Amino acid sequence: MKLNLRVYFTICLLLPLGLSAQETVYAAGRQVKMETSAEEPSGPSLRSALDRLGKQHRISFAYNSRLIAGKSVPSSFSAGKRSLDAVLDEILPPLQLEYRRIDEALYVIRPMQLHEINIAVPVKGSVKDSEGNPLPGVTIQVKGTSIGTVSQPDGSFTLNAPDANVTLIFSFIGYDPQEIPLQGKTTVDVVMSASTSQLEQVVVVGYGTQRKRDLTGSIGSVRGEEITKQPVNTATQGIQGKVAGVQIISSGAPGSQPLVRVRGTGSMLAGAEPLYVVDGVLTNDIRNINTADIVSMDILKDASSAAIYGVRAANGVVIITTKSGRTGKMEVSYNMTAGFREVANLVKMANSTQYLDYLEDAAPNVTIPPYNVSTNWYDAILRKGFQQTHNVSLTGGSEKFLYYFNAGFLTDEGIVNTNKYDRFTIRSNNEYRIADNLKFVAQFSYMTAKTQYVDLAGIYTNTYRAAPVIPVQQNGKYGNTAAFGNVGNPVLTIDKNDDRLKENRLQGTAYLEYSPWKSIRLRSSMSVNQSFYNRRRYGYQFLNNESTFLVAGGNQQRTESTLTLVREQNQDWIWDNTATFRQRFGDHDLTVLAGYTAQQFTGEYLEGTRRNVPMSEDLWYLIAGDPNSSTNTSEGDKYTRASILARLNYAYKDKYLLTASFRNDASSRFPSENRNGYFPAVGVGWVLSREDFFSGQEIFDFLKLRGSWGRIGNDNIESNLYILTGNTGQLYFFGGQPTLGTSLSDIKDRNLKWETTEEYDIGLEFTTLKQRLTGEINYYNKQTIDALVGVRIPGLLGDPDNEYITNAGSFTNKGWEFTLQWKDKISDELDYTFGGNLTFNKNEVTGLNQGQPLFRGGVGQQGNISQTASGHPIGSFYIFDAQGVFVNQAEIDAYVNKDGERIQPDARPGDLRYRDADGDGAITNADKIFAGSYQPKFYYGINAGVNYKNVDFSLDFYGNAGNHIYNGKKAFRYEITDNVEAAYADNRWKADRPSSTDPRILAANMPASTYFMESGSFFRLNNITLGYALPKDLLERINMQQVRIYLTSQNLFTVKQFSGFSPEMISSNPRSNGFISTQNSASPLEAGIELNPYPTTRTYAVGLNVTF
Structure with a gap:
């Protein structure tokens, strides 16, 4: 790559510092031999590690070859997805080296300044969740410094701390952060708990994820373990009562899917069920989803959250995320x-x-x-x-x-x-x-x-x-x-x-x-x-x-067998x-x-x-x-x-x-x-x-x-x-x-459009x-x-x-x-x-x-x-509106209109009494009332x-x-x-x-x-x-x-x-004719009977x- 003049002079000034690099240095009047901990077997050479990092991050390193000769990084080293600075902060200090960033594409490696040299204290340990499962990718950082690392696939970690009395900070998305003072210890085993506030939890939104604390819309979330602890066969049955604004109506029929209503009935005719998104697959039926496979269910309740799904989102969106693999042994x-x-x-x-x-x-x-x-x-x-x-x-x-x-x-x-x-x-x-x-x-x-x-x-x-x-x-x-x-x-x-x-x-x-x-x-x-x-x-x-x-006798018979x-x-x-x-x-x-x-x-x-x-x-x-x-x-x-x-x-x-x-x-x-x-x-x-x-x-x-x-x-x-x-x-x-000809079968609306x-x-x-x-x-x-x-x-x-x-x-x-x-x-x-x-x-x-x-x-x-x-x-x-029963004939005779005529003239003792709602003195269809929903x-x-x-x-x-x-x-x-x-x-x-x-x-x-x-x-x-x-x-x-x-x-x-x-x-059988896949479509116009x-x-x- 071409270097500008400023970069060229910077390198000329910094590289000579590498000529005085020795494997033995003096600090605070003592001879200190700095080397990789015996507990960390030698791994790849530092040169090869820097080459890999340069390719990964598309940058260049400048250094004196004699400065890094013979130096290597621990065998457990893995850059993973961490930032470049975090990786360099881990591998260079134990080798008594440091880096300086010249611009976006150039880093210079140089000896660590004498006043910065400390005796590195190797710290190791493991990170697990509350159920004893290893947690890979947990960030472990020395408080107040940029020194840090991440846990390995098996949850283990190693870190070279500046001294034995620092405090380590453990942080991981979805879990409460922890601060652990070393107090002279060199082995730390940490159990992390799921985030109490849930604000750091990541929820799945349309075509992406967000921290819960960053949401501007209304999204309800249920973890998979909350569903699987119940003896339910469908995922939606397992979230009943767990999310505000989500009503679940269950049936006892085997293989049936509950009805789900997100913030009320969303349509009269065009279906009131939400859209389901299972690992990117859009569907209206999730009876095929095994609850044991579910990591989380995120319900997009408001229009701003669901609008990214447009024409299919009027009744809310239920996003189901299933389990995935993780590094480590089987x-x-x-x-x-x-x-x-x-x-x-x-x-x-x-x-x-x-x-x-x-x-x-x-x-x-x-x-x-x-x-x-x-x-x-x-x-x-x-x-x-x-x-x-x-x-x-x-x-x-x-x-x-x-x-x-x-x-x-x-x-x-x-x-x-x-x-x-x-x-x-x-x-x-x-x-x-x-x-x-x-x-x-x-x-x-x-x-x-x-x-x-x-x-x-x-x-x-x-x-x-x-x-x-x-x-x-x-x-x-x-x-x-x-x-x-x-x-x-x-x-x-x-x-x-x-x-x-x-x-x-x-x-x-x-x-x-x-x-x-x-x-x-x-x-x-x-x-x-x-x-x-x-x-x-x-x-x-x-x-x-x-x-x-x-x-x-009777009419219960079938004179011919039938097969459909x-x-x-x-x-x-x-x-x-x-x-x-x-x-x-x-x-x-x-x-x-x-x-x-x-x-x-x-x-x-x-x-x-x-x-x-x-x-x-x-x-x-x-x-x-x-x-x-x-x-x-x-x-x-x-x-x-x-x-x-x-x-x-x-x-x-x-x-x-x-x-x-x-x-x-x-x-x-x-x-x-x-x-x-x-x-x-x-x-x-x-x-x-x-x-x-x-x-x-x-x-x-x-x-x-x-x-x-x-x-x-x-x-x-x-x-x-x-x-x-x-x-x-x-x-x-x-x-x-x-x-012989053709006739129109019905009337159609040529201006039909979708509901909004x-x-x-x-x-x-x-x-x-x-x-x-x-x-x-x-x-x-x-x-x-x-x-x-x-x-x-x-x-x-x-x-x-x-x-x-x-x-x-x-x-x-x-x-x-x-x-x-x-x-x-x-x-x-x-x-x-x-x-x-x-x-x-x-x-x-x-x-x-x-x-x-x-x-x-x-x-x-x-x-x-x-x-x-x-x-x-x-x-x-x-x-x-039925208002009780006529106990006797006297009550029938007493139920009269303004003209003294009986309102229910054909009634007998023991019949229901109906309210004359419109006051016209007779019981007609005009006396029907809206009696509830x-x-x-x-x-x-x-x-x-x-x-x-x-x-x-x-x-x-x-x-x-x-x-x-x-x-x-x-x-x-x-x-x-x-x-x-x-x-x-x-x-x-x-x-x-x-x-x-x-x-x-x-x-x-x-x-x-x-x-x-x-x-x-x-x-x-x-x-x-x-x-x-x-x-x-x-x-x-x-x-x-x-x-x-x-x-x-x-x-x-x-x-x-x-x-x-x-x-x-809820309806329990497929329709007697027509598409079986629409079996759970229930009309809101006649529900509740x-x-x-x-x-x-x-x-x-x-x-x-x-x-x-």
Whole structure:
């Protein structure tokens, strides 16, 4: 390289100093021989080490060759990713050398000045986490100096300290820093604890990471170990109650995915689920993710944080980071749980005595079967289900190659007979360091799963309504409930249907990352998400005669066997290209991200059915059935997206923070004139605790005020909804002659565009009481416009029962979030934690289809129950207001209008009394009221934990309040012989026992009213865990790193008012037709109606964690 004149003269002046360099020098009147410690074997020569450093950092060293001749660095030396100055500060002082920086590209090596020479004190030791795992990359620095090093892959370190009384500072991201005075010691073993304040923790944001203290948006984080301590099968179930602003609605069905709502219901039609990002793979379904593979889950709640994902971020973003390898010898872990599940709460139905008493009033002329039984139909269909998980993982690597591999198996028997879910997963995450500035990362996972379904809609309905006077089976034949004028036998429904689903999922990400300079990182990533579904439904033939039943009759039969086969395959690929610049200029910290992404999804669905297929499983193919009965259908979907994105993060003195981002999305799901969406966001933060005027106070250790604004979108709808389609086969007559033609099948909106959400967020974060108490307060205001809704087609234009999709709605979600967490360490053997979070949310429709409401949610003959209208929450109950029961005729006669006429002239004693809400003197549809919503006014989570020596104990609670549930199964009545709940049988109105609360009979034609509406509030002990870890001295004797055994229970008890199975409800079966992959899509317009839910379950399990 060319040297300028100033550099040339500098070298000429400094190099002669090297001519007097000797291996023996004099200091303070003593002869001191300086050499590498005997405990540090000689490694590479100093010359070769300097050559490598020069190439790595693109600089030159100037030195006298005789000065460094024969000198070497310790064999354990590794530059790693440390700064050049830190490396030189480690290797030169023990050799009595020092350096001087001339300019950006030139360093001069010279002898250490005599007044700077000290006797180096070699210090060694190790750094581990609280579980005994080595921590590589921990920075160890001599306090007040630039002398330092980092821990090696096995956690060990060596350091030459100036003297034996200095203080060493140990620091590592995500852990509390420690200061250790040497006090003459030369061996130091340190155990680092996870950061108490959590401010130093790194959270994953879109296309990057940030320290939590630097965030200007609202992001909630949950560590993987908080999820795996629970006997849950899906990641989202494990974060229930752990993050403010995130509502989790679980189901007891094996293989189901909980519903997740981030800051309220985010859409009426376009899906309200968040976007999931798993190691860069964007997906809507994470049932294939093994919880044992998860390092962390970061939930981007506000628009400014999520806007970097643009059109897919309207409902929040959940980023899942999986485990990766680490340098060091291979670590083998085995984790397992085994236990059983049972129904957490059952509805108590009337026994035979209560039922017969009820029939005397409801159907006095019915002939009672002579079986003399009292059947508990729930006992007949339910069981205790066995549950087990097993995971084996391998972790390790070197400086060039890191690997993580895990294989996991799960068995989950449902509480309904024959219902079962089996899953096998594999994950392999590998990182190859091709060069110091170039790496290749490959991450992939594979899942294969089998689900044995049951017909929940038919089974639960029939079990609830089945008459207890009919036996399940006798002498190998089924009790014929249908012949009694009742519903079908639910046990026969299970036995005579076989419904199996096989899934195969492959997800993978591969990226190349290159850093041409220290401040720039270029990454190109390709992600693939493939899914394959094979579903087979076989219905056995059976007749309603005595070959099947104890008695003939009824309508429960299948005269021909049926076989339906479903095949679905989907492929989604994403190509991401990003460039990141990060540099600190004095007090200024700047990070700039820019990128381009492209995505394509293709999906195919095919379904075929034939009848009279033989009952042998070996012949369950369509070709084996009657070809004249063949039916088939198919669907397809394909869409693409292209996006550009950018983000800027700026911090001044770690005190003033700024984040600005922008994304432009183009989606093929909309017409060309509306395909592009622009999603900007900005956030600012002010760390008040770093201001000078805060330096004297002792209340807050950290205090930050932040605010943000952002715009995000939602295009989660079917493709091509704006394209007109036609039906063939339409006959037209010309000149009296029929001509085959095509007719339009429906009306489409050619101006269709995506939903847009703008959100304002203000937050306050703090730590106090010596970082023992951490808190956060947030206020948010989300406004969604151009909401997609289904609008009835005017009768003049077509079928008024059909709808077309258009942008005709708007609504808001406003709320407060509060989080507090206390952590304290009483001694080295005892620490504890206690905390919780609370969220208030108000959802309100602000505009809808020119004021026309949306009606949904029918139950039996009661018609629509839910209505979405301006001024009310989405999916509110719109029903009659029942105000008790007419105890006698006098009360009926007294209930009159202003003209003295009876308001309910046809009522009888024991009937429900309905409020004349509009005051017109009669009960009409105009008297229906908005009676509440399924959306809670607030929800919360509470956690507590204690660790004493080797024992750990934790509790997690979850609940919500202010919402309502419509007890649809109680209202859903077809036959007068249907069974009733025991409480109603005992408390209903009777002539000799008048009741003012429960009517005389429950009839099919009863209107929807508040009588069937109940409180959905509940408080639940979500998880309790007690664990014991073997002591470290014992582990060392048996050559193991960790052995922990624990007992755990999920959903141990629930305090609730709801009389049904559970205040949490979710659809449990895939759709009977159409794409299986959309099975968990639940409509917010008709939620909160309990009709056929899968009961919530209680789990008891024992677990084992072993690490070699």
